[in-house]
Amino acid sequence: MAQGREHARVGHVMAPDPDAPMCSAKGCRAAAVWVLAWNNPKLHTPERRKTWLACEEHREYLSKFLGVRGFLKDVVKLEDWETPGTGPSAG
Numbered sequence: 001m002a003q004g005r006e007h008a009r010v011g012h013v014m015a016p017d018p019d020a021p022m023c024s025a026k027g028c029r030a031a032a033v034w035v036l037a038w039n040n041p042k043l044h045t046p047e048r049r050k051t052w053l054a055c056e057e058h059r060e061y062l063s064k065f066l067g068v069r070g071f072l073k074d075v076v077k078l079e080d081w082e083t084p085g086t087g088p089s090a091g
């Protein structure tokens with residue numbers, strides 16, 4: 001049994017203020033600039049999107065983390081990110 005591999009717990013966003021989204025990287029408290037949209041086909045239906053937030057510094061790190069697993073779907077600027085269902089006409 002191989003144990004003790006580093007486990008990455010970066011999925012938890014603990015921003016107390018929803019108006020001030022923070023980077024999802026562990027230990028990082030920088031303001032989020034990017035939204036990483038991802039999907040784990042083993043857990044989620046294909047149209048489902050999980051999102052992580054990233055600052056400039058951690059965008060590449062988090063993208064890679066998801067990318068090597070084949071989970072990463074999209075990387076968009078936070079200001080350009082539209083939460084599904086809130087727009088007047090989501091084409």
Ligand SMILES: [Zn+2]
Pocket residue numbers: 023024025028029030054055056057058
């Ligand atoms: Zn960060």
